[in-house]
Amino acid sequence: MAIDENRKQYLNRLEGKNYFILGDEACAYGAIYAGCDFFAGYPITPASEVAELIAEELPKAGGICIQMEDELASMSAIIGASWTNARTMTATSGPGFSLMQENIGYAIMTETPCVIVDVQRSGPSTGQATKPAQGDVLQARWGTHGDHNIIALAPNSVQECLDLMLDCFDLADIYRTPVILLMDGEIGHIRESVTMPKLSTIKHVSRKLAGPGEEVFGGSELVPGMIHYGKGHNVHVTGSTHLSSGMRDVSTQKVHDVLINRIYKKIDTNREKIVRVEKDISKNKNARVGVISYGATARPAHGAVKRARLDGIKVDFLRLITIWPFARKQVAEFSKNLDVILAPEMNLGQLSREIERFVNCDVVSVPKIGGVPHTVDEIYNAIQEVS
C-alpha cells in the first residue's frame, strides 16, 4: 500500500507535466498516485477509459489490473484483494453500479476499504448508454439493502477527478469503508488540461492496523484496526452479523444493534471532517437567491450565477464536493438569509429533496434529463424567474 520504489520510479516521470486528457483518464492517474495496487473492472460506457488507462499504466508502476467476467466479480475481487493490505478499486457506470450493490453492502458490513468509481450515465436500464446523467445520487446512498452510511465525492473538472481519487483512497482507509467517486459522463468524457502533482506534495494515509489483543471488528474505537491475511491471526471476515472478534452471531438483537450503529456512526459522527464544499457568496451577503449544484452541472450553474450578478441579481452559489454524507450544516448555513434555493441536477430532482430537509427556504429543483447537460441560459432563466 505504501508508495514503493517502483511506484516512485513511475510517478517521477510524470510529476509537473501537463496532460490534456479525459476525466476518466485523470481518475486513473489519480488512482496510480494514490497507490492503488489492484484494479478489477468490466467494460462499460462511459467508464471504460478508466480501466483502459489503468490497464496501460498501472502495471508499469507495479500494480495489477484485471478484467473480470462481470461487475459482481469485479467488486468481489477488489474486496478480497483489500484484505491482503492492498489499495483496491473498480470503475463502472449505472447498470454495473447496480450489479455491484450487494457486494458494496458486503464491503460496508465487513468494513473493507475500497474505491468505486461510478461514471453516471442516463438510465434507468440501458437508457442512453453514451449520455451523461446524475441519476445515481440516491443509488449511491441507498443502493444496497439495510441500514448503512456511505461516502461519495463528485468532481466537476478533469483536474478534480485526479485530486479527488487521492481523497477517496484516504477516506476508504481512514473509515474502513467503500468510497464512491460519483462522476458523471460529462466530466468523464471532457478533455481538459491537468497538472500531474509532485509526489512529495501528497500525504498518503496509512491504514490503521489492529494492535495485539485488539479486535478487528469492534472494540472501543469507532473504526477498528485491520489485520490482513497471511499474518497467522485466523481473521474471520463475514457479511453476516458478527461479534467484534468477527465470529458470526445472527440471533442476538444487541449484537446487530451495536455493530450496525457503530458502522453507521463512524461516518455520521465524522461528517464535518469528511464534508467539503465550495462557496461563491455575493459581496454584500444580501442575496435572496441561492444555487446549489455538483459535478458537471455545477459548471453551467456557476456560469449562470456569474451572469445573473452582471445583470444586478444578487445570488449565492454553493458547490457540493462531498455528496454523501450530506453537507447538512453547510447547506443550512448557506440558506440562512435566502428566500429560495435552486438545485439544478441532471436528474428529476434527487439531491434537491435532501436539501429541502435542512433549509427553511423554498427549494426549487431545476431538472434536466435526456443526456444533455444544462445550458447556462437554462439555469440563468431559472434564476431570473425566482428573483
Add this chain to the structure above:
Amino acid sequence: MGEYRHRLMDYVREEIMPHRFCVGCGCGTVLNAFTNAIDGLDLDPAKMVCVSGIGCSSWIPSPYFKSDTLHTTHGRPIAFATGVKIMRPDLTVVVIAGDGDVAGIGGNHLIHAARRNIDLSVFMVNNMIYGMTGGQVAPTTPVGVKTSTTPHRNVEPAFKAADLVTAAGASYVARWTTYHVFPLMESMQNAIKKKGFSFIEIVSQCPENYGRRIGLRTANDFLKRFKEQSIRIEKTKNMSEEELENKIVIGKFCDMDRPEYVSELHKLTNELVEGVKKEKS
C-alpha cells in the same frame, strides 16, 4: 494421563464446536477429509485463506476450519478468492462451497476461473439440493425429483460440474463422493499441490432436505447408494450415455500443466516495471 484431544483439533476453531450440521450431513465428512488432507500436506494454516459462499457447506471452512477466512456473498467466493490470490500468490487459497453457490448463482465465476487457470482449489460439495433454504431444486438435482420448488417433478437436466470445469480449461478436476473418503483426501492434496485451477466435485448427502424427498432417510442409505452408483472414469470409456444414466462417474477427470494466470500476470507486470527502469537509466 492427559485429557484426550483429537490430533486434528488444532485445525478447527475449537471454541465454537460442536458444529451445527444436521445429523448425517456429509459436510462433517468433508471437513474431516479436508483437515486430514491439510495435515498430510504439512501445510501451515497461517499461510492459507479459506473462502466460502452461502449455504451449508460454506460453513465447513467458516467458521470451523481455523485459518484466515473470507465468508462471502452468495455465489461469489471464487471471484473474491481471485482478488486474494492475485495479491498474495504465496498463500494457499481454497474455496469450499456448495453446488447452489458454485454451479448455480456463481456458475459464471466457476467457468471463468477455470478458463483463466488461476491457482485456486475449489471443493464443491454437491448435495443436489438447496439444503439451507429448505430443499429447493438445484442446478444439480436429477430429473424427476420432487423438491419444494418442483413439487410435481423436476424437468431440468442436472449440471455435470466436473465435466463442465474440465471443458472450461482447469488444470485438475476430479469427482468423488463422501463414501470415497480416502481417495477424496488424496485428491484434495493433489488439487492443492497443483499449480493452476483445480476443482473437486464432492457428491455428498443431505438426509434432512434431500434424502427425505427421495426415500433416503439416513447417511447410511446415501453412502450405500453412492457406493452402488459410482463407477471409475477409466471404466466408462466405451459406455453409452444410457448406460451411464444414474451413475456417478468418479475419479480424476483431468490433470495437466498449463500456464497459470497469477504467475503470468505478475510476469507481465515485472516486465513492464523493468521497462520503466530501463527507460530511466
